[in-house]
Amino acid sequence: MLLSTVQIKFMGDSINIEVVYALPHEQIVFKVPVPAGATVFEAIKLSGVLQIHPEIDLAKNRFGIYGKLSKADTLVRDKDRVEIYRPLIADPKEVRRQRAAEGKAMKKGGEA
Numbered sequence: 001m002l003l004s005t006v007q008i009k010f011m012g013d014s015i016n017i018e019v020v021y022a023l024p025h026e027q028i029v030f031k032v033p034v035p036a037g038a039t040v041f042e043a044i045k046l047s048g049v050l051q052i053h054p055e056i057d058l059a060k061n062r063f064g065i066y067g068k069l070s071k072a073d074t075l076v077r078d079k080d081r082v083e084i085y086r087p088l089i090a091d092p093k094e095v096r097r098q099r100a101a102e103g104k105a106m107k108k109g110g111e112a
Helices: 005-009 040-047 092-109
Strands: 014-023 026-035 062-065 068-070 081-085
Touching (some): 040 081
Parallel strands (some): 014 081
């Protein structure tokens, strides 16, 4: 059996974490034991999510722990939930502007 460099780096105690990737109609949760001292990047690699979802690009996608953006070299702790974020499909500021403009037009026109 061949071990990856990430697996060889840590051959001691392990901690339990979750790696989460959400799609529009599905949320995938990987419960993974990782070596103590593992980083976010290493935890994602060890989870196997990249083999199932090759569209994930760790150079482009952002990730975080419990909703807080994290860097790849952030150490994970026991029971952390590492989240992989997809790119936004719409600019939130532009959506708010459009809603505000629609609201003003409705008020001026008098009809709902």
